[in-house]
Amino acid sequence: MKHIKGIERRQVILFPEIIDDYITEENPVRFIDAFVDSLDLIGLGFKHAELNTTGRPPYDPSDLLKLYIYGYLNRVRSSRSLEKECKKNVEMMWLLKKLAPDFKTIADFRKDNRDAIKRVFKEFVLLCKKLDLFGGELVAIDGSKFKAVNSKKRNFNEAKLKKRLKEIEEIIEQYLKEIEENDNSEAHDKSPDKKELKQKIELLKGRKKNTRSFQIS
Numbered sequence: 001m002k003h004i005k006g007i008e009r010r011q012v013i014l015f016p017e018i019i020d021d022y023i024t025e026e027n028p029v030r031f032i033d034a035f036v037d038s039l040d041l042i043g044l045g046f047k048h049a050e051l052n053t054t055g056r057p058p059y060d061p062s063d064l065l066k067l068y069i070y071g072y073l074n075r076v077r078s079s080r081s082l083e084k085e086c087k088k089n090v091e092m093m094w095l096l097k098k099l100a101p102d103f104k105t106i107a108d109f110r111k112d113n114r115d116a117i118k119r120v121f122k123e124f125v126l127l128c129k130k131l132d133l134f135g136g137e138l139v140a141i142d143g144s145k146f147k148a149v150n151s152k153k154r155n156f157n158e159a160k161l162k163k164r165l166k167e168i169e170e171i172i173e174q175y176l177k178e179i180e181e182n183d184n185s186e187a188h189d190k191s192p193d194k195k196e197l198k199q200k201i202e203l204l205k206g207r208k209k210n211t212r213s214f215q216i217s
Contacts (some may be wrong), residue, residue, distance in 0.1 A: 010192060025096045029070065034093055035124060036066050044061045059101055066095050068117060069124060072175055078182035079103040079110070084175040107183050114176065122165070122171045 016022060023029060038063070039198040041049035043117050070092060085092045086100040110117065 007136070012037065019090075019094050019098070022090045025182075027091065028073070029091045029095050031064055032069050032073075035127070036062050039065075039120065040118075041065070043114045045113075047109075059099070059105060059109070061113065063096050064101065064106065065101055065117070065120060066099070067092070067106065068110065069121070070095060071179075072121060077175075077178045078186055079107040079179065080183070080186050082106050097195065103183075107179075110176065112180065117176070118172050118216050121175075122168055125168050125172075126165075 015046070017070055041061050048058040049061050051058075067086070071077070071085070076082055076085055080103045083101065083103040083106060086096060
C-alpha cells in the first residue's frame with residue numbers, strides 16, 4: 001500500500017489557456033471590476049488618474065483600487081498581504097491582469113488617495129446593499145451581514161440613513177487604520193531572498209539526513 005501522491009511539480013499539465021476561464025460568471029470579483037471601471041477616477045481626485053506626458057509610467061489607480069476593494073471584502077489587512085495575494089491568488093490575478101505591485105506601491109497609493117478611497121468604499125457598500133448582492137446569500141461587506149430579502153428593517157428613513165452612513169464611514173476608517181497599523185508593525189519584517197531560502201532548505205535537508213543516521217545507529 002502507498003500514500004496518495006500528488007503530481008510531479010515539473011510535470012507539464014494542461015491549464016485553461018486564458019485566465020478568464022478560472023473565474024466563474026457569478027464570481028464577485030467581476031462586480032468589483034465593473035464597479036471600478038464605471039468610476040470617474042479623475043473627478044474623484046485619484047493621483048495619477050490623469051497621466052503626465054513625461055516621467056516613469058505609474059500604475060493605473062483603477063487597478064490598485066480594485067486591489068483594495070478585494071482586500072476589504074476578504075479581510076486582507078496589510079500591504080504586504082495584498083502584495084502576496086497578487087502573486088498567489090487566481091482571483092486577484094484575474095482582477096489585476098497579473099499585475100503584482102510591491103507593498104510600498106500599495107501602501108503609497110493608500111496614503112496618497114485616502115479621502116478618495118473612503119468615498120469609493122462608501123459608494124461601493126451602499127451600492128452592494130441597494131442591489132442585494134449576491135442573490136440570496138449572506139454577503140460580508142463592512143463586518144456586518146446583509147441579507148438579500150425584503151424586511152421592515154431594510155426600509156430607511158432619513159435618521160436611519162444618516163446613522164447607517166456614519167457607521168459605514170467609521171468601519172471604512174477602521175479598515176484603513178488597521179492596514180496602516182499592520183504596515184507599520186511589518187516595516188522591519190524581512191523575507192529571505194532566493195539565495196537565503198535555498199541555504200535554509202539545504203540546512204533542513206542536512207538536518208533530516210543526520211537525524212535518520214542517528215536513528216539507524
